[in-house]
Amino acid sequence: MVDLIAAIITAMSTPAVTALVSNRVWVGPDLPQGYTPDTGPAILCVIRGGGFDYTRTILSPSLYVQLYGTDEGVCIDLWRTCCDAWMDRGNGVTRLRPDSSAMPRLLRTQTTLWLFALSGWTAHIKNY
Incomplete structure (x- = not known):
């Protein structure tokens, strides 16, 4: 069985994206713990759902992707870079698709009030 988390991180860590987020x-x-937006832009991916059958040959978890930055411009620029790097492209194991083509929702964390852009994605991961 494929390592779901490793597959998602590998697919998201394209050269264009890692140029921004390291x-x-x-x-x-x-x-x-210890991360702050002053450290630099970052991506947090939360697996929010998917199929119950983890023996299928293709796994399709749905994801909330939170794109952190110091201001709205950084968050939106990171989202655009991710869209260009991920949309309907794959690495042979994982392919990412946006849930919609709409702009992401700009939100703040409840405790720290850090700004992030929230967008929904679906991963298609080979499980063989």
Whole structure:
């Protein structure tokens, strides 16, 4: 069985994206301890759903992608870069598709008030 988290991080870590975020691409419910937007832009991917059958040959988890930056411009520029790098492209194992072509929603975290752009994606991951 494929390592779902590793497949998502690998697919998201394209050269154009890592030029902006370095190694700050994480999968999980929370940002790592110690991260702040002043460190640089970052991506947090939250797996929000998918099929129940993890023996299928193609897994299709749906994702909330949170794009962090110091201001709205950084968040939106990161979203545009991700769209250009990920949309309907794959690496042979994983392909990412946006849930809609609409602009992301700009939000703030409840506790720190950090700004992030939220967009929905679906991953299609070979499980063989």
